[in-house]
Structure formats: C-alpha cells, structure tokens
Amino acid sequence: MNIGITGTGSYIPSVITPNQAFDQNVFLNADGTPFSYPNAVIIEKFQAITGIGERRYAKNEYNTSDLGFFAAQKAIDDAGIDKETLDYIIFAHNFGNVPHGKAQADTVPSLATRVKHLLQIKNPRCVAYDMLFGCPGWIEGVIQAHAYIKSGMARKCMVIGGETLSRVIDQNDRDSMIYSDGAGACILEATSDGGNILAHESATYSQDEAYYLFYGESYDKKATDTRQYIKMYGRKIYEFAVSHVPKALYDCLESSGIGIEEVKKIFIHQANEKMDEAIIKRFYKLYNMDVPEGIMPMNIHEMGNSSVATVPTLFDMVRKGEMKPHSVQKGDVVIFASVGAGMNINAIVYKI
Structure with missing residues (x-):
C-alpha cells in the first residue's frame, strides 16, 4: 500500500505589497533607537539578503481559517474525493485567527473545526484539530496523517498550512518586511499505484x-x-x-x-x-x-x-x-x- 498526495490546493491572497510600501515606516533597533541609515538602504539590503521584492496580504475581511478553507476546497476538488470520506483535517498555523485591526488571536474553536464547518462536512468521525509546530507545521501534519493511514486508523486525511502574519508584525521592526499571508492544503490517502512517502x-x-x-x-x-x-x-x-x-x-x-x-x-x-x-x-x-x-x-x-x-x-x-x-x-x-x-x-x- 502506498500513501500519497492525491490532491493539492492553495490560496494566494490578492493584495500585493511591494517593498516600496515600507518607505515611510519608522524602523527601530530592539532597544528603540533609530537606524543610522535611511529606509531606502534598509530595504535594498533586505531584498539582497532575503530575495523578497513583494509579498501577499489577505483582504481585511478574511481570516486564516478562511484562507485555509479556500485552499482546502481546491485540494478536495483536485483529488476528486467525497469530502464526507475524510477521516482527519489537520490545520497547521501559529497564531490562529487574528481579525484585521484586532490585537488578540482567536483559536476557539480550532481553525480545523472552522474549516470543517465551512466545508459543511456532516460526518462526526471526521476529526478536526490544529497543529502548532512553527513553520514546519504543514510537513509535520503530513507526517502525522501518514502515520494514521499507515496504522489503519484512517484512509483519507487533509492537511492545511495557513497564516496571516501581516496581522502580527511590528511596523517598527524591519523584519516585518519578511512576513506574508497564504494557505496551502493537500489530500493524503492510501493508494494502489499513486505517490508514496x-x-x-x-x-x-x-x-x-x-x-x-x-x-x-x-x-x-x-x-x-x-x-x-x-x-x-x-x-x-x-x-x-x-x-x-x-x-x-x-x-x-x-x-x-x-x-x-x-x-x-x-x-x-x-x-x-x-x-x-x-x-x-x-x-x-x-x-x-x-x-x-x-x-x-x-x-x-x-x-x-x-x-x-x-x-x-x-x-x-x-x-x-x-x-x-x-x-x-x-x-x-x-x-x-x-x-x-x-x-x-x-x-x-x-x-x-
């Protein structure tokens, strides 16, 4: 028995934020003192090191769970499966839902449960939970899903990785230019002739x-x-x-x-x-x-x-x-x- 990825989906937010959008930021050192060189130099050095020229931010009305839902639906369609046959939905993130303009993260209910709700999956045996593992969370979710299927506890799992980091960045920290928003998902299932971990x-x-x-x-x-x-x-x-x-x-x-x-x-x-x-x-x-x-x-x-x-x-x-x-x-x-x-x-x- 192979255990492979039979469908994938992603949601790339439509708001494009170029490096020039940070021209007017007041960048400070960790101790609160200003940098001794202008933003143009900071941005130039930043791009030379990170390679980032622009990034994507989610629209104000969308939260991380929404982005995950958009990616999840695409993955289900790509795999051609009945969503009611999913045994697990694992949602990897780090900060939960942070509504635009709010300071507090919202993780109750879990983002995986919210995606299941948005997908209108009725099957109570489709278990939905979140994964907190830093940036490697999606890969770790795939590893867990693989273990479930290999052990016979599941046949089909969906693993989502999503984040809206634009909601948790300090505008005075030059590292704020690194972070962006997005979501990706995959369907992992037992197959006779498909891919294999x-x-x-x-x-x-x-x-x-x-x-x-x-x-x-x-x-x-x-x-x-x-x-x-x-x-x-x-x-x-x-x-x-x-x-x-x-x-x-x-x-x-x-x-x-x-x-x-x-x-x-x-x-x-x-x-x-x-x-x-x-x-x-x-x-x-x-x-x-x-x-x-x-x-x-x-x-x-x-x-x-x-x-x-x-x-x-x-x-x-x-x-x-x-x-x-x-x-x-x-x-x-x-x-x-x-x-x-x-x-x-x-x-x-x-x-x-």
Whole structure:
C-alpha cells in the first residue's frame, strides 16, 4: 500500500505589497533607537539578503481559517474525493485567527473545526484539530496523517498550512518586511499505484534555540498598547538552520534508500533566499556534489514568507505548472523540508 498526495490546493491572497510600501515606516533597533541609515538602504539590503521584492496580504475581511478553507476546497476538488470520506483535517498555523485591526488571536474553536464547518462536512468521525509546530507545521501534519493511514486508523486525511502574519508584525521592526499571508492544503490517502512517502525526519532543539522566534513587544518604547508581535533573532536562526538542516536532509534521504542523483526537486520552506541557498549547498556538499541547476524552486520573491503555507503553496504551484520552467511528473522523487520556531526541523522524501 502506498500513501500519497492525491490532491493539492492553495490560496494566494490578492493584495500585493511591494517593498516600496515600507518607505515611510519608522524602523527601530530592539532597544528603540533609530537606524543610522535611511529606509531606502534598509530595504535594498533586505531584498539582497532575503530575495523578497513583494509579498501577499489577505483582504481585511478574511481570516486564516478562511484562507485555509479556500485552499482546502481546491485540494478536495483536485483529488476528486467525497469530502464526507475524510477521516482527519489537520490545520497547521501559529497564531490562529487574528481579525484585521484586532490585537488578540482567536483559536476557539480550532481553525480545523472552522474549516470543517465551512466545508459543511456532516460526518462526526471526521476529526478536526490544529497543529502548532512553527513553520514546519504543514510537513509535520503530513507526517502525522501518514502515520494514521499507515496504522489503519484512517484512509483519507487533509492537511492545511495557513497564516496571516501581516496581522502580527511590528511596523517598527524591519523584519516585518519578511512576513506574508497564504494557505496551502493537500489530500493524503492510501493508494494502489499513486505517490508514496518513503521516509521522514523530525527534530526539536529546545535548549538555547527554544526562543529564537518568540512573541514580543513593539520596538517603539513609546507605544501605549500591550500588543505582542512576532519577533526573531535572525542571525541565530540563520546559523542554526545552515548547521542543522543539511544533516536532517541527508539523514532522511539515507533512510529512504534513494540516491541523491534521483532527487528531482527540493521544496524547502521559503524563509530567506540566501539561507535556503546555503542549506542546499551544504546538503549537496555532504555528497561531494555541486547543487544541480533548477533543483530548488522558489516563490519567496513574490510571495514573501507565509510560514506554514510556503511549502504546500510552492508544491501546488509547481505541481500544477504555474512556476515554469519548474515541473514534477509521476515517479519523480522530491524532498519537502522546513525549519522554524521551536526550533523545529523536519523533512520528507516523497515519490510522486
């Protein structure tokens, strides 16, 4: 029995926010002091490092659960399944629903339950729950769904990754330019001749690394509200990722029994262009190889970093021929990989 992805869907928000939209922001250091150089220089350096030229934000009337619903419906249609046959809906996110203009996240009921409600699934045995695992949440959800199906507890699962990070960014923090919104989903089921998960790898590093990403106050020390925002120690995350992710990829591929030369694409979390390039370079160095041309599709340049949504939206776009010249075909071996808050790392070797 194979356990494969039989349908995918994504929702890319329509609000395009270019880097120039940050021209008038008052960027501050963590201690509240201003930078000594103008925004034009800050933005130029930011794009050179991250590769981000623009990002997508959700319309004010949509919440993360709405984005997840849009992606979920597309995945169900793509797989051609009866939604009532789903055994699990797993929704990976980090901040729940944060309504536009509000300071508080809403996670009751769970986002997975909200999606089930919006899909109007009547079957009470379709269990809906949320996954909190940082940016690697969607991949971890796929790993859990795979375990359910492999054990006989389920036959069909849907895994969603969605976020509206534009609602939790500090306008005084230059890192606010990184984050974006979006959602991706997949249907995973037992098949006789379809795709198959060949190996997976997960790890959590929670000593010094636990709080590299965290919730913190605005850098504006004069701010009167107590709102919390997504914060990170960017340099520490970069060093952590390039030190640990290549080995996780290597271990996962070795467990699969697949040779490195058989890997057609690596779908890695769209966090930072330079960081992702360094990870892949170090991964191939473990095999004494140069990075093959076209091995790593990237949409961060136009989409930004939508956390748990980056890998499923990227895979959906390539799978459906929306990122030429990139493509995947039945029988291709690909790797999914991510790193993020926790600090968590995971990877999947998947044969399409």
